[in-house]
Amino acid sequence: MMIFEKIHTVPTSEELTNKAFKRAARAMSGKTIEGRDSRLRANESMVLTAANIFTDNLANIVRRFPSFEQLPTFYYELTDVLVGIEKLKMSLASVDWASRKIHEVARSYVGKIREADLPEPVRKEAFGRIASIVKSINKDLLFLNEARNILRKLPDVHDEPTIVIAGYPNVGKSSFVSKITGATPEIAAYPFTTKGVAIGHFIRNNIRYQVMDTPGLLDRPMAERNNIERQAITAIRFLDAVVMFMIDPSESCGYEIEDQNRLLAEIKENFDLPMLVVANKADRPEFRKMDEIELNISTITGEGIEEVMGKLLEMIEEKRLRSEPSLEEPSLEEPSLEEPSLEEPSLEEPSLEEPSLEEPSLEEPSLEEPSLEEQDKESII
Structure with a gap:
């Protein structure tokens, strides 16, 4: 729930x-x-x-x-x-x-x-x-x-290792999520979007992973959003997540490579999360390899999917290891083998200044004449 x-x-x-x-x-x-x-x-x-x-x-x-x-x-x-x-x-x-x-x-x-x-x-x-x-x-x-x-409309995002899928519309993000989860992802509402987010799950080595597609979120420049929208979107950076940014080099998605690269740079700037850049639609004749992108896939034929999955899970594990507290070996310098100091307890003669042996003050109780107010109180009593 x-x-x-x-x-x-x-x-x-x-x-x-x-x-x-x-x-x-x-x-x-x-x-x-x-x-x-x-x-x-x-x-x-x-x-x-x-x-x-x-x-x-x-x-x-x-x-x-x-x-x-x-x-x-x-x-x-x-x-x-x-x-x-x-x-x-x-x-x-x-x-x-x-x-x-x-x-x-x-x-x-x-x-x-x-x-x-x-x-x-x-x-x-x-x-x-x-x-x-x-x-x-x-x-x-x-x-x-x-x-x-x-x-109550916020998405049900579990505290699990998460893969966030980003990229322009029509580059193949939802197809990738369906491919790796084996099911149609659940659509959940998200603030300031009409499409919400698509959330799916898969299990590898008895570990459950969460996949989040982000239509309406990480699919257009931040400059097109107001400040509150940007804050709502960048809350994603607090998930236990890695980001996979998908590019369509064929440009059949309707967005030029230059625009896709600008969005990629913007997401890198706003999200301090490990990121993998993947090129989709390797099956299309107009697909062209890009030197700066190492992994190419096709969500139609399944080409490269397993390789990408292996890389993403490796990134998640590396992130987990970095976030764990250091388990360094204890230093052999402790405990110290130096001779114990004999300075404490101090062997000096105790001070005789306290308690004070001065003559007690004779100023109190005061022997002054009572004030008129006090005389009045006494007369009332």
Whole structure:
């Protein structure tokens, strides 16, 4: 399950108020109320029932949002770009405050009801106070629901070794993904794109790998995007990934080699990830080899696919080894074989300066005449 999918729809303050007060009224329907004690218990029960509905619903809103500090960096960056981490924290804090405040107010009014001659006005006053608290966080509830709708659309990217496929449209990226995964990749939404991303998986040597095709993302110059779009796209650099950039030297994709090379240079500049450049459509008669590209493939015939896969997996393994903590041999210089120092503990004579042997001061207690204020206090006593 994607990390944001468990966030339920966030109700408005009006929806929450109607739900709580209707439930409180329904809890008392059909019950016979006779005498003062019965009326007190009925009104007390209505306040506690409504308060429990409010506090439970508000607490659940906070609980269902993930801990942002524990989010994978990829999702943290996207969340911050799309809705704002600090704004989310502030709204969730407001909802949490409201939940605790309603509990406090309800307990206070239960005590007042027990002491009241007429409990109904006190119960209505309690309902008014609680409704006012919920109304004060309505903007936060609206924002959290909007954030929830945005975040639930993010792609389900697993914490797995990943191959990100980049390049202009029609160069053969989706065909490559289908070829190596043996299935049609799942299309997932991605911010600021209409096509989303295509995600597939394959297993080699009992290790599951993730392949991400990026139509609408890494297929046109960054200069054509605004700042927020660029930030959302470059969040990909936080994946445990290597990049395969695919070029079509035949230019049958509709883009000239010069344009494809410019996009390649731009992606290299924006993504600090290992990158493999591959030329596709080697089966076409107009295909021409390029000196700067080592590997040529055809997603139609399968030519060169296994060689490219081997290289990509090798790059992933090299990246993993570089990211692991160093396991250097311990230095043989330790422990030191030098003679232990005899300087400590110090063998000097203890200082006789402390404790001080000075004569005690005779200044306190003060023998001054008491002030007029003090005399007044004494006379009162």
